[in-house]
Amino acid sequence: MAAKRGLAHVDPLAGAVVAVGTCFGVYLLLAPWWMRAEDWFTAGFWVFVVIGIIQPSLSMYLANEAYARAGATVTSTFAATAPMFAAALAIAFLGERLTLAIATGTLLSVSGIVALSWAPRGSRRQRLVVAALAFATATAVIRGLGHAAGKVGMELLPNASMAAFCSFAVSLAILAATYRLRRGRWPRKLPPAGVGYFCITGVCIAGGIGLLFAALMLGRVVIVSPIVGTYPVFTLLVSAAFGDERITARVLAGVGLVVVGVAFVSTSAG
Numbered sequence: 001m002a003a004k005r006g007l008a009h010v011d012p013l014a015g016a017v018v019a020v021g022t023c024f025g026v027y028l029l030l031a032p033w034w035m036r037a038e039d040w041f042t043a044g045f046w047v048f049v050v051i052g053i054i055q056p057s058l059s060m061y062l063a064n065e066a067y068a069r070a071g072a073t074v075t076s077t078f079a080a081t082a083p084m085f086a087a088a089l090a091i092a093f094l095g096e097r098l099t100l101a102i103a104t105g106t107l108l109s110v111s112g113i114v115a116l117s118w119a120p121r122g123s124r125r126q127r128l129v130v131a132a133l134a135f136a137t138a139t140a141v142i143r144g145l146g147h148a149a150g151k152v153g154m155e156l157l158p159n160a161s162m163a164a165f166c167s168f169a170v171s172l173a174i175l176a177a178t179y180r181l182r183r184g185r186w187p188r189k190l191p192p193a194g195v196g197y198f199c200i201t202g203v204c205i206a207g208g209i210g211l212l213f214a215a216l217m218l219g220r221v222v223i224v225s226p227i228v229g230t231y232p233v234f235t236l237l238v239s240a241a242f243g244d245e246r247i248t249a250r251v252l253a254g255v256g257l258v259v260v261g262v263a264f265v266s267t268s269a270g
Helices: 002-006 012-029 037-041 043-054 057-070 072-079 082-093 100-117 124-156 160-183 192-218 221-228 231-241 249-268
Strands: none
Touching: 002 012, 002 192, 012 057, 012 160, 012 192, 037 043, 043 057, 043 124, 043 160, 057 124, 057 160, 082 124, 082 221, 100 221, 100 249, 124 160, 124 192, 124 221, 160 192, 192 221, 231 249
16 A cells, blocks of 8 residues: 555656665664575575566566556455465475365455456446556566475575565665666655655565565465465555545455455465
């Protein structure tokens, strides 16, 4: 929601630079408490350098483009289909097993997510959904790939903070270079309101990515990814609390499906 509000003041690429820069700054400030010299010389370090090329740099930029067109709830809904791509990659390349409970839970969660963004054919909302579909689906594919690759990286580098730091450092360099090449100059002055909203977004993402890598270090992709994919529920609730969304029967049904789906996945972990 903060990103959506920030886009009223700055463009998607500038917003991504500010958000990822904030993420990098958070981990850099906390480095004395988590950084270990030996982590720089592991194979996992290079895995997260590669991940940083597309996640969160490219995924965040694409998500911002989608936010600008369709809003936070619709965009997060489509982007939250990432568990399907993550599970497919984990089963195909990591040897993880898809149980009936996990499959059922994933399908229920995705069904609930779809219910949250459904709109009648031909309506303005549907046109916005279609406009954002390409950006948000690309975001989902990239995040799904990031989840699967992150699992490999965490087995080689068991330090979630270092993993996030590497990814954010590479992403920041790529986004900053892209901004400079596309705009031909650095921004002279960005609106304080836009910078503030994307700084808030960055702090939230910094915590979220760190926790994601920590979860991947402890659990399987086919379990972690569907649970992470329920974030549209929280996006919707926060948006509703601030008056940006309206709670309807369809929304409640969607939330219910997501919660039941997560319960299936969580139960299977035992």
